[in-house]
Structures are given as C-alpha cells and as structure tokens.
Amino acid sequence: MKKSVLLTAFIFILTVFLPPIGAMAGDTIKLGVVTPMSTGDFRSGKINVQTVELAVEQINAQGGVLGKKLEVVTADDEGKPAAGVIALKRMIAKEKVSAVVGLWHSSVAVAQEKVATQMQVPMMLHYSWTDDLTAGHSDYVYRVGPFNAEIAQLALPYIDQNFKNIAILYETNAFGSGFANYLEKIAKAKGLNVYSIGYPQEATDLKPQLLQLKAKSPKPELLVIAAVYEATNLIPKQALEIGLAPEMQILCSWDWPTYPAFQEILGDKGVGVTYATFESDKLKLSPLGEKFKKAYKAKYDVDPPVFALFLYDEVMILAETMERIKSSDPKDIAAGLKDTKFEGTTGLITFERQEGPGPIWNQWMGHQLFINKLTAVEGKGYKREQIYP
Numbered sequence: 001m002k003k004s005v006l007l008t009a010f011i012f013i014l015t016v017f018l019p020p021i022g023a024m025a026g027d028t029i030k031l032g033v034v035t036p037m038s039t040g041d042f043r044s045g046k047i048n049v050q051t052v053e054l055a056v057e058q059i060n061a062q063g064g065v066l067g068k069k070l071e072v073v074t075a076d077d078e079g080k081p082a083a084g085v086i087a088l089k090r091m092i093a094k095e096k097v098s099a100v101v102g103l104w105h106s107s108v109a110v111a112q113e114k115v116a117t118q119m120q121v122p123m124m125l126h127y128s129w130t131d132d133l134t135a136g137h138s139d140y141v142y143r144v145g146p147f148n149a150e151i152a153q154l155a156l157p158y159i160d161q162n163f164k165n166i167a168i169l170y171e172t173n174a175f176g177s178g179f180a181n182y183l184e185k186i187a188k189a190k191g192l193n194v195y196s197i198g199y200p201q202e203a204t205d206l207k208p209q210l211l212q213l214k215a216k217s218p219k220p221e222l223l224v225i226a227a228v229y230e231a232t233n234l235i236p237k238q239a240l241e242i243g244l245a246p247e248m249q250i251l252c253s254w255d256w257p258t259y260p261a262f263q264e265i266l267g268d269k270g271v272g273v274t275y276a277t278f279e280s281d282k283l284k285l286s287p288l289g290e291k292f293k294k295a296y297k298a299k300y301d302v303d304p305p306v307f308a309l310f311l312y313d314e315v316m317i318l319a320e321t322m323e324r325i326k327s328s329d330p331k332d333i334a335a336g337l338k339d340t341k342f343e344g345t346t347g348l349i350t351f352e353r354q355e356g357p358g359p360i361w362n363q364w365m366g367h368q369l370f371i372n373k374l375t376a377v378e379g380k381g382y383k384r385e386q387i388y389p
Helices: 002-017 019-027 042-061 081-095 106-119 148-162 172-187 207-214 232-240 261-271 287-300 304-324 329-338
Strands: 028-035 069-076 098-104 123-125 141-142 167-172 194-201 221-226 251-252 272-276 361-363 372-379 382-387
Touching: 028 304, 042 069, 042 098, 042 141, 042 287, 042 304, 069 081, 069 098, 081 098, 081 106, 098 304, 106 123, 106 141, 106 172, 123 304, 141 329, 148 172, 148 221, 167 172, 167 207, 172 194, 172 221, 194 207, 194 272, 207 232, 221 232, 232 251, 232 261, 261 372, 261 382, 304 329
Parallel strands: 028 069, 028 098, 098 123, 123 141, 141 361, 167 194, 167 221, 221 251, 251 272
Antiparallel strands: 272 372, 372 382
C-alpha cells in the first residue's frame, strides 16, 4: 500500500511539474503563420501559407535549424481583429511557437502586435503597412516589408510630375486611413490639390463616393485607391461605369491588378490602369531570390508576387538568427534579430532604429517602388509596362 501511494505521488509530480516528453525532446521548432484563410484577403493568405511551407521545406532539406526540423503551424485570422487576436493567443500558448509570420491586414496586425509584445514572441511583418505597427517601438515587432509613410513618399515624385489635381479613395481602417492621411499631407505640401474620401471596408457600392469626385471642380486627374478588401476591384469597375475613368487615371496603391480576379472582373476595361509595386522586370534578384522564384514557380505553377519574396526572407532570417544565437527561445530570437545582416531576395536586409517618435524601428528601408501600367489583356492577366521610374 505504501509503495502504491509513493508511486502515485511520484507520477503526479512528473505530470504536474515536468513538461511533456515532446517538449523535453524538442523534436521540432515551431513557426507560426497567422493569416486570412477564409475571409478578408484570403487569396493573399493562401500565398502566405504556400511561401512559408516552401521556405521551411527548403530549410529542412538542408538539415533544419539547430539540428531540428522546422514545423509550420497555421491559423486563420479571418481578416478580423478579434479573430486574429484569438488565433495568435492560442498559437503562442498552445503551440509554443518560436516566432510568428504571415500577418496581413493592418487593422488585424495592430491588435495582434499587442499580444505578441505582451506574450514576448517575435512577429515579423512582410506586407502590413500601417505606420502604427512599428511606431510603438516594440522589441518584438520587425518589418521586412514597407510602411505607409515610406510608400507615399516613394510614390509622390511620380504623382507630382504628372498631376495637379488628385483624389484619394480609401478604406477607413489602419492601412487605408494611414496611407491616405500621409499622402494627402505631403501632396498638399508640394502644392497639389487633393480630394480625400473614406469609406467602410465592408462597402460593396462605391458609386456615391465616385459621383462626389465626378462633381468636383477642378476634376481630379488621378484617383489613388487605398484598399485591401472587396472594393479593390469594385472601385475601378464602377469608376469606368459612371464615366469617371478612363479620363481620370487610376493608380492602385499596391499590385492587386496582377491577381487573376482583377482580369476576371474588368477584362479589357482594365487596360490603362496603373499600380504601385515593389516588383519590376528591372529589379535584380539575388541568387537567393532567383532560387526562390524558380522553386515557387515549379511548386505552384505561377510566379510569386513580390510580397512573397519579403515573407520568404523573413523565414530565412529567422532560421539564420536561431543558428547564429544557438537558441529557438522567442525572447532570444527577438534580441538576436536586431543584429541581422542578411542577403535577402532583393537586397541586404538590416533593421534600422531611429530614436524618437516614428515608425522606423526594427524596420528594413531598402525598398524600391515602381509604377506599372496595364497595356493589353494576355491570357488570364495583362501585359504591362513600367512607366516609373
């Protein structure tokens, strides 16, 4: 009886105070991907998951990290802040991930940033643009991708050279409002006339806002669209339907016209639309970039969009950091990322920090912006030419 009691007590102590065998053995290092997979911009979310899975596949084929395999853990944030917070909390608490990537919608990522900082797990941003994400100067937030103020600043020379009266139609969320407010500020400082109209991100009819712009005097020569949700393709379509375009040029704030859905919805009416992008035929990829582009094409039968390059870089940077610091502990990784010097797909990546207010904190600043124009329908997409620079 005494032996039985002692054995039971011993088993209880093991169960309560010792971690699971899997955690003790450390068979894998988990990397979290929290991204829209069912609603919101789920098409980009699918690309995010594919990119991370390919990167991890390549890393594991080379022996993994610290002698262990990387394991990808995914969660759907539904493009909604509340769902994104729940997904991230569960991933950190239950899955014990070493870092999180793949975050997408800025409004969702802003809420998730607070969770990552509080729970002390690094999150990396590849295409979440609001300045607020790094303006908080968290030691757990790093961004390889661009941010609103940078994008507006890089696009302004093209706008200033070609137009005097511009309109900005934007989603009233973290990305849209932040981008529109900064672009309006710097455009007015250049002497441009700016009309700025916001709309809720769930809107499915933008004709009232477009008719407001059509009634303006002087008429806008350029419409800048700052959107991520369903209105991305709807706004150009409706601008053409009411006769606002093509007399007024359309500039999409990022490269969604390269997605098949744009051609499906607009067809040959999409010809003439322009868009800002960090991708160009004239952008020289590094050997790593060429390797990734070839592998992505072979695996998924399509060229990767430019944001996939930034996300791929983040996974590779995390692997390099863990090898360099000899640890997969989240706190150690967050500290080790500060010393990053990584030859990425499009350039040497380091993370800058500027003291005082502002978004340049754990931020890569090596981006190049291009303006492309759709010139003709080609298969399920368009031929396009670079018009700036």
